[in-house]
Amino acid sequence: MHSKIQIIIFIFVHKKKTFKVNHFYMKILVCISHVPDTTSKINFTDNDTKFDTNGVQYVINPNDEFGLTRAMWFKEKQGASVDVVNVGGPETEPTLRKALAIGADSAIRVNTPATDGYAVAKQLAKVVNDGGYDLVIAGRESIDYNGNMVPGMLAAMIDANFVTNCISLEVDGTSAKATREIDGGKETVSTSLPLVIGGQKGLVEESDLRIPNMRGIMMARKKPLSVVEPTETNAETNVVSFEKPAPKGAVKLVDADNIDELVSLLHNEAKVI
Amino acid sequence: MKKLKVMSILVYTESENGKLKKAALEVVSYAKAVADQMGTSVTAVAVNADNAETLGNYGASKVLLVKDESIQAFNAKKYAAILESAAKNEGAKVVVVSASANSKYLAPLLAVGLGAGYVSNVVAAPSSVSPFTVKHSTFTNKAFANTEITTDVKIVGLSNNSFGLVESDGSASVEDFSPSVPESGVTVESVDKATDKVSIADAEIVVSGGRGLKGPENWGMVEELAEVLGAATACSKPVSDLGWRPHSEHVGQTGKPVASNLYIAIGISGAIQHLAGINSSKVKVVINTDPEAPFFKAADYGVVGDAFEVVPKLIEKLKAFKAANA
Ligand SMILES: Cc1cc2nc3c(=O)[nH]c(=O)nc-3n(C[C@H](O)[C@H](O)[C@H](O)COP(=O)(O)OP(=O)(O)OC[C@H]3O[C@@H](n4cnc5c(N)ncnc54)[C@H](O)[C@@H]3O)c2cc1C
Secondary structure, three states: OOOHHHHHHHHHHHHHOOOOOOOOOEEEEEEOOEEEOOOOOOOEEOOOOEEOOOOOOEEEOHHHHHHHHHHHHHHHHOOEEEEEEEEOOHHHHHHHHHHHHHOOOEEEEEOOOOOOHHHHHHHHHHHHHHHOOOEEEEEOOOOOOOOOOHHHHHHHHHOOEEEEEEEEEEEEOOEEEEEEEEOOEEEEEEEEOOEEEEEOOOOOOHHHOOOOOHHHHHHHHHOOEEEEOOOOOOOOEEEEEEEOOOOOOOOEEOOOOOHHHHHHHHHHHOOOO | OOOOOOOOEEEEEOEEOOEEOHHHHHHHHHHHHHHHHHOOOEEEEEEOOOOHHHHHHHOEEEEEEEOOHHHOOOOHHHHHHHHHHHHHHHOOOEEEEOOOHHHHHHHHHHHHHHOOEEEEEEOOOOOEEOOEEEEEEEOOOOEEEEEEEOOOOEEEEEOOOOOOOOOOOOOOEEEEOOOOOOOOOOEEEEEEEOOOOOOOOOOOEEEEEOHHHOOHHHHHHHHHHHHHHOOEEEEOHHHHHOOOOOHHHEEOOOOEOOOOOEEEEEOOOOOHHHHHHHOOOOEEEEEEOOOOOOHHHHOOEEEEOOHHHHHHHHHHHHHHHHHHHO
């Protein structure tokens, strides 16, 4: 992350040029998780120990895409650089290229499988420290492992402020205002950079999401995608096996003219009312 | 002689305006089951909670109660620090938290603080305590994983409504606990929360509406049904994208997860992304005009019919049922 001294120097230079400084030039890192498309059928191989990637399409984790789009807004409206990072093998590069096509400036891939949330956070912490980022936007959770842990662990490792379930984010200078969803409502907080965000829909609206156009895709091919080797880390958890939910029994249909029966079934059979 | 540290199971019990949440009783019930498996006892940590001794009814033998006005508002870093001190004082090997937004916020911070491996969305008591192995949902409820936590200290995030409340004979001693709390760079400015409504996370019953309801003006009956049932209201993604309902009601793979006892889907087709998020609800009811709607494959009970006729009838019958069973 930026040291305080770097920030001070930057503002000083600006002042000398007599610019009015509301925002310093933010360095943003967006964490991109490479996940199966939401329509994917989930199956396992090797005696239910491995996810079956056969026929699976991969996409940018939806929560991360909202964050990336918000980062692009900062770049375009306030002046910021936007790098994207993924911890994973070479197979994740098309997903990083897509993020570049949406508008990120450069991409980093940490060349190691994403073994668990802790190991991923550890790799990201190194990228953030090496790159001196002011703002890191990750997704609240990935839609494959749903751990809800990478952004928080990362924030703790680099001692940055942290807001998750974030549905709005404004940055002014080094101050930030964020709204996070809480159970049954929302909460607005003030905080400051360096900051890690666990983002989700609301950071931008669904209609703000960008589909890369031809020009973006062409440009993405020329943008830098650097592959860095991992630091040594051990995972703290280890998946022993996967299982699928037990197959569901057939639905019991109730006649629309006999809603009494539905009430009775919910009370006597399902025992939920 | 060196004093041996007790090795209890620590559990974070959440309260709101002093009142312990139902999820708090559930995590204590769970912690008790883990404690029994490991031959130890349960210590609960509560912040500004009233009647903390009632946690004894669910298996806590000790409650560390933090009474501090300055941390009335939840703060992830401060609360994680409280739990970290408690875990270290107690020599806890396992820490149990719920799946609430706040618990999910603090757990990763606590995990780094304790050097503990953390697994969230856990749905059952450990299948083994050595190696420590838990079952949790993954791929947004499309599957489960059995995961081993290999660190010395472990954190388990329990999915709501997955274990249930289990009463216990014991009683709990309540001790004041006042660890030092760090500064936090995050300050709550305002909270916007309906106090009269149950949240999707806490709800036992969720009533959810989809695009089949045609427009926001038709949500009156959804709200009335929810009120009769004491349920939370939810919606499908397009409904929130269209602005018919707030984003906070969007459930599914890219919205909120639902793990209620009863989920009633009205005019929702049952797309894979929708089902993924609500699948861990125990009993599912669908009301839809189209008998081919995929939701019928995922539901326990279904009514093929027009929501505008079925829902008012259901409200009427439920009111009668409630009056008769009052
Ligand atoms: C990346 C991605 C992520 C997504 N994430 C989510 C998510 O998290 N949550 C989510 O919900 N969706 C999600 N979706 C969208 C999902 O694919 C579906 O489009 C959506 O769930 C459909 O919403 P619906 O059931 O309300 O609407 P529709 O599919 O339009 O279904 C409306 C249903 O109402 C029925 N109907 C019509 N009139 C009546 C009536 N009078 N009475 C009763 N029934 C009636 C119809 O028969 C139909 O089945 C996602 C999609 C993508 C691509």
